[in-house]
Amino acid sequence: MTTLTQQKEVAPKKSIIEKLNVFTALALGVISAIVVWRISLALLPQDSESARLFSREDKITLLSMCAWFVGFMTGIGALVGPFRWLMGKDLSHSENMFLAGENMGPKRYFRYTTDHKVVGIQYLFITILIFFLGGGLAMLIRTNLGTPEGGWLHAQAYNSVVGTHGILMIVGTIIMVTGPFGNFIMPIMIGARDMAFPRLNALSFWLIVAAAVPLIWGQFIGGITTGWSAYNPLAGQAPLGMDGYIMYICIFAISTMVAGANITTTVVKMRAKGMTWNRTPIFIYGVVASVALALPAFPVFFLSQVLSAFDRALDTSFYNTAGGGSGWLYENLFWIMGHPEVYVILIPAIAALMEMAPVFTRRPLFSFNVAVLGIAGISGLSVLVWAHHMYISGWAPLLNAPFMLTTELISIPTGMLFLVLVGTLWRGRIWMTMPLMSIMALLWNFMIGGVTGIYLSDVPADAFLHGSMYVTAHFHFTLMGAGLTGAIASLVYWFPKMTGRMFDKTLSWIAFWLVQIGFNVAFIGMFLVGLAGQPRRVESYAPTFNTANLVTTIGAYIVMIGMLVLLHGVVSSALNGVKAPKNPWQAKTLEWTVDYPIPLENFDVLPTVTTDAYGYGKAKS
Amino acid sequence: MNKRVLAVLGTVILGAGVIAGIGTYVAAAKNDSRVLEATPAGTMVTPQGTLPHATLAISVYPDSMAGSHGDNGGAHPGYVTYGPVTNFEVPAHSVITMTVTNYDGGESLNNDYFARVRGTIDGSATLNGQRMTQISPDAVGHTFTVHGLAVGQDEFFVSVPMKAVAEEDMPEEGYTSKPNVTVFTFITGGPGEYIWNCEYPCGDGTIAKFGAAMSTMGYMSGHFTVKG
Numbered sequence: 137m138t139t140l141t142q143q144k145e146v147a148p149k150k151s152i153i154e155k156l157n158v159f160t161a162l163a164l165g166v167i168s169a170i171v172v173w174r175i176s177l178a179l180l181p182q183d184s185e186s187a188r189l190f191s192r193e194d195k196i197t198l199l200s201m202c203a204w205f206v207g208f209m210t211g212i213g214a215l216v217g218p219f220r221w222l223m224g225k226d227l228s229h230s231e232n233m234f235l236a237g238e239n240m241g242p243k244r245y246f247r248y249t250t251d252h253k254v255v256g257i258q259y260l261f262i263t264i265l266i267f268f269l270g271g272g273l274a275m276l277i278r279t280n281l282g283t284p285e286g287g288w289l290h291a292q293a294y295n296s297v298v299g300t301h302g303i304l305m306i307v308g309t310i311i312m313v314t315g316p317f318g319n320f321i322m323p324i325m326i327g328a329r330d331m332a333f334p335r336l337n338a339l340s341f342w343l344i345v346a347a348a349v350p351l352i353w354g355q356f357i358g359g360i361t362t363g364w365s366a367y368n369p370l371a372g373q374a375p376l377g378m379d380g381y382i383m384y385i386c387i388f389a390i391s392t393m394v395a396g397a398n399i400t401t402t403v404v405k406m407r408a409k410g411m412t413w414n415r416t417p418i419f420i421y422g423v424v425a426s427v428a429l430a431l432p433a434f435p436v437f438f439l440s441q442v443l444s445a446f447d448r449a450l451d452t453s454f455y456n457t458a459g460g461g462s463g464w465l466y467e468n469l470f471w472i473m474g475h476p477e478v479y480v481i482l483i484p485a486i487a488a489l490m491e492m493a494p495v496f497t498r499r500p501l502f503s504f505n506v507a508v509l510g511i512a513g514i515s516g517l518s519v520l521v522w523a524h525h526m527y528i529s530g531w532a533p534l535l536n537a538p539f540m541l542t543t544e545l546i547s548i549p550t551g552m553l554f555l556v557l558v559g560t561l562w563r564g565r566i567w568m569t570m571p572l573m574s575i576m577a578l579l580w581n582f583m584i585g586g587v588t589g590i591y592l593s594d595v596p597a598d599a600f601l602h603g604s605m606y607v608t609a610h611f612h613f614t615l616m617g618a619g620l621t622g623a624i625a626s627l628v629y630w631f632p633k634m635t636g637r638m639f640d641k642t643l644s645w646i647a648f649w650l651v652q653i654g655f656n657v658a659f660i661g662m663f664l665v666g667l668a669g670q671p672r673r674v675e676s677y678a679p680t681f682n683t684a685n686l687v688t689t690i691g692a693y694i695v696m697i698g699m700l701v702l703l704h705g706v707v708s709s710a711l712n713g714v715k716a717p718k719n720p721w722q723a724k725t726l727e728w729t730v731d732y733p734i735p736l737e738n739f740d741v742l743p744t745v746t747t748d749a750y751g752y753g754k755a756k757s
Numbered sequence: 758m759n760k761r762v763l764a765v766l767g768t769v770i771l772g773a774g775v776i777a778g779i780g781t782y783v784a785a786a787k788n789d790s791r792v793l794e795a796t797p798a799g800t801m802v803t804p805q806g807t808l809p810h811a812t813l814a815i816s817v818y819p820d821s822m823a824g825s826h827g828d829n830g831g832a833h834p835g836y837v838t839y840g841p842v843t844n845f846e847v848p849a850h851s852v853i854t855m856t857v858t859n860y861d862g863g864e865s866l867n868n869d870y871f872a873r874v875r876g877t878i879d880g881s882a883t884l885n886g887q888r889m890t891q892i893s894p895d896a897v898g899h900t901f902t903v904h905g906l907a908v909g910q911d912e913f914f915v916s917v918p919m920k921a922v923a924e925e926d927m928p929e930e931g932y933t934s935k936p937n938v939t940v941f942t943f944i945t946g947g948p949g950e951y952i953w954n955c956e957y958p959c960g961d962g963t964i965a966k967f968g969a970a971m972s973t974m975g976y977m978s979g980h981f982t983v984k985g
Contacts, residue, residue, distance in 0.1 A: 193833070272776040276783060285909045287950050289784050292974050297783060357832075358973050373960070373968030643765065679909070696776070697769055704768035 161211030168207025250334035256320025296359025327408025354380020368455035422487020485622025497564025513549025574625035581617025606666025632716030643705035654694025843979030863898035863921030876915035910949030
């Protein structure tokens, strides 16, 4: 007798990794924050009336933000791998393939996906979002400064807008090249299948998402009223919003350290066979120099904020002079990060343009060795210049001269990079594309940013100019005029490889000219009011500065329109752009040898490199 | 018009609209959005002739259980605060009489300048009914100080110290039954928007006492609008 049994098809049980995504992360983050907030509200004792600092609310806020962070990272799946490893059972091959986003479609962009190409696109998205928000805040600042009396924004809200704009843009510019292009392009460019530590790659991205929430949270509990530098003891007196800043920086610093270790290891250990250092593209040098600078700099930034949190929440006195601390300690820690950070931003952007220069001049990079020396020279000197931000603070007057010397010396390796770019353009077979024009824009903008920087590096001139709009104009010329110009050119240049479509040529040109003209109008106006004595970070100003401020505001609006045109170009080109051939620029680096869509592991057979990437023949005679 | 051009224009308008929306939200974020309008009180003879007269009555509390922060004290029940609100609106070219009832204690000012009455008619005020032009810098509870750059609007500066309630008169709970009442009168110019704040460092507990209530909107600072 036979028995018929109904056999149900049982779906295979989903592993925990498959259940986690950005929505579970958000849910767990919010729940954790609320639970810890309620518990700490109930259990933490009231501050004693005799306490020097009232810190209970800071404790509650920081604990809740920490809970958000842990909850979010758990919910996205960042802890699954380490936990399994601790249990002595690492992820299986199929789980690793799932993490890599194999055959997952668009869902992979919302998960803890380890594929470097997905991480690169995620970085591109968050960079655009950061620039949109930071740029939007810049428009609020400029609108408020359109008239001398200000008053559109409440003075405290204005301060917070300035501080938030600053820190958003700093983070945006730090990740704008190494994030999207360092992740998407760099491994293919060196002939690798992925990054050295794919899970760390995903971790570095999701840490930035986790960091964003405390910053936004901070806006609703008093804001960041100290400017982006968050100097102490000012930050110690500031509203609870500063706790959001502290958490944002701490989490972002971890992300940068993780990304730095990952990128450095990838380049050192995973370059294709035959890709000697002399054959390694200059963009790779730029990315590695950037993250190598960030590696020692960001732990210091992290530490500076941990001590700031201790002062606020635990009544310590690291920076509180009344308790034996020193504001100078904060200034030193901050700028030990802060000045290398300028080059963390600049070097990869300039290196990306140096990578494009041979492509659009159809000739080799002029003096590759000088380019490498220039990058190395800037990197080396950049860790020895931090105190030029503190000439007037009274910290160490005897050190002013040495720091002036190191700061002025840095113009020599910077000049080398100019030489390489100009030398490559010289007698090149110019292919007039938007990326090539960006090189011209960089030379112009960075020349102004660089020359004005020399005046600021000079102690007597800085005594007059420091704290003025001149400083604001100077660093916008370097970070935006040079850095952001390089990043936008990179976007247009590598867009075909990242999306399979060409960036709309017309829109790229319109955006370029609007941004460059608007930018120069805005910030040359700012130089003028700075020279005339207008201090920075003010909500209203004397009528004598009105005309130049109005010009700056008009320039800023032109930049906004240009950036929105660019944004439209990104979206419309990605959706409906002309399909790109495999190598639309006829470039010689490895990323142009792979088809779109790029296979999960990039290459069927890993390439062997026999020449450098700049074999375009000689210059025009 | 070309569809493509329209799409670009649409993005620019949409983007600018989002930014304008954020700006409108931030501009409205004054924490205490309510406004106390001065009450018309006929006319008054002043050195500048007979002018319309209006009055404002406000208080200073040692915590936030009164004022604009709700019965439970809002986000910071322990913060010292002005009340019932912190934004005021008065008529232009008028005489304004303000009555400030101070329920809070105090200590020394950082800057003695603010211990003197400034910007009122004849530079005086009354404290509990007695005329005064200044109080001891060591007995100041708070100040009501309106100032702002005279840019595109009339210059306007009024600063009046509020005497601190004596320590022995400060109860363990609730508010003192012996508050100090300061009355002062000043003349407004043309329309303009000014910021007022307290110049006594009363952000207790934070470094230099300029944090907490002193650095959070809606407690010891606000808007002072002169309306035409």
